[in-house]
Amino acid sequence: MDIRMLCLGLLTLKEATGYEIKKTFEGPLSHFYEASYGSIYPALNKLTEEGLLTCDQQAQDKRPDKKVYSVTSAGKLAFMDALQKHPGRDRIRSEFLAVMMFARLLPAGHLSRLIDDRIDEYRDRIAHIDRECAGVMAGEVETFICGYGKAVYSAAVQYLEDNRHLLESEALMGSTRAAE
Amino acid sequence: MDIRMLCLGLLTLKEATGYEIKKTFEGPLSHFYEASYGSIYPALNKLTEEGLLTCDQQAQDKRPDKKVYSVTSAGKLAFMDALQKHPGRDRIRSEFLAVMMFARLLPAGHLSRLIDDRIDEYRDRIAHIDRECAGVMAGEVETFICGYGKAVYSAAVQYLEDNRHLLESEALMGSTRAAE
DNA sequence: TCTCGCATGTAACGTGTTACATGATTCC
DNA sequence: GGAATCATGTAACACGTTACATGCGAGA
Structure with a gap:
């Protein structure tokens, strides 16, 4: 379960923008997982290329377009597949x-x-x-x-x-x- | 405190070979830090280049030479320096x-x-x-x-x-x- | 005025893992 | 006979972070 898959999973629960996903990573999730924009945005682009996400681009004044991502049915399947795998061990570095x-x-x-x-x-x-x-x-x-x-x-x-x-x-x- | 510094620190406590350091990382330390040969051996070589370690190479029959590393006084200073810095936050990925x-x-x-x-x-x-x-x-x-x-x-x-x-x-x- | 929130992204860099390569010895 | 221990190392790769780039609006 890398960041790419986690993004896919989060979008399975609720459509969102990259910015919002980052916020999610700052919630309770932050205590056992971290992610920066530098990994989230490329992940979303890649997932979209692969057909696992679709992107609804909403124009905004004076701001970059807001890109709301949703999961495609292929995306759902891919995520369910990933969930079946036994989760890897926790990585801790203290x-x-x-x-x-x-x-x-x-x-x-x-x-x-x-x-x-x-x-x-x-x-x-x-x-x-x-x-x-x-x-x-x-x-x-x-x-x-x-x-x-x-x-x-x-x-x-x-x-x-x-x-x-x-x-x-x-x-x-x-x-x-x-x-x- | 990256793996390089941790190796230096462990050698501060006791001279050892790369192999032995790996074993140490498999002891109690393993529960909050991990390291593979692929990071340990290069770290030791680099530290030696930098004059923070010395290496006593002991020839062995039918086996690669055993390389016992010890910390130099420069190495001790460098490690004490590193210890002064406020430790970074724990990284957890569950x-x-x-x-x-x-x-x-x-x-x-x-x-x-x-x-x-x-x-x-x-x-x-x-x-x-x-x-x-x-x-x-x-x-x-x-x-x-x-x-x-x-x-x-x-x-x-x-x-x-x-x-x-x-x-x-x-x-x-x-x-x-x-x-x- | 200045910081925070919104909003996207990229490029360089760092750090570490995985898999491979080699090979004798000893224990089961 | 096969696995584990001892012993070193490298090269390719994966993954993610950091710093940078851009820029307005709102609130303190």
Whole structure:
């Protein structure tokens, strides 16, 4: 499921412009998938070329034409096909945890700040999810997705609070000279 | 913190060969970072060119020479520098959740199987982490990392079990015809 | 005035994966 | 006999990001 297919899927739920699709990627979806214009627009063009989308081009004053994409029946089939495949494994890259592996090389104050910051970030995300999902009168699926994010972030915050001492006890005490 | 820098960091903790570094990426680290030979070996070569690593080439019978890399003092400095930067945000791409967005397009049986599989996968990972961290007589940092993984996976399993009905109630009932 | 939202797109670049190439040894 | 471990590497490819290009209207 690359961005191209996800765009196709989103359009299966509701016709939209590239701009709107980008907005969708900034909603609850943003917590487990990212996409930029640089990948969305080319994807839409390619899907259209392939006959999986049609494009209704609406002229506008003083603005680029709005291009509303809809899925063709070939597109629906193609997407249903893609859905049948077993989803690939999650890809996670956490720079935070990568840095934590080197806790013993960091000055204690710096380490603590990093952990504080990370906890704050997760709290912000949780608050953000609350706003998103409360505001939209979300359906079951959206509720599920948002809840998933909250559950995982909450667990992370809890864990960090309960176990940060494991790292902080290892951090570099005293002088700031880290490399011997 | 790209793979190149992570290799440098790992070598800061302990000299190693490319092969051994790959093994490290298959340990607890694997739950939040991935790397293949195709990125590790070129990274090591480049770091060596740049004078951040030295390479002790040990001839072996009937096998490619073993190349044991160590960090130079320039390398240590460069890595400490990199550690000072605020770590970038986590990148997550969950195909599973992406597919779940389209729960209503999936036959109920298929959806349930996907969720079952996912729960099993997470359980396996938790068991795997237990083995890894129990076996190695891990230090504080390793304990922390493993615990983090367990905490997050456990939360995910719990959430899936408690809330799968939200999706399953939306899934396609009756006929298997998904695209209208 | 200045930023934000609307609206589209491209080109260069970075980063990493996959598959391939090679090959002995050891364990089952 | 076949798989796994040890051990290195490359080349082609896929995929996506970043920065740039354009430009008006509305609201603060």
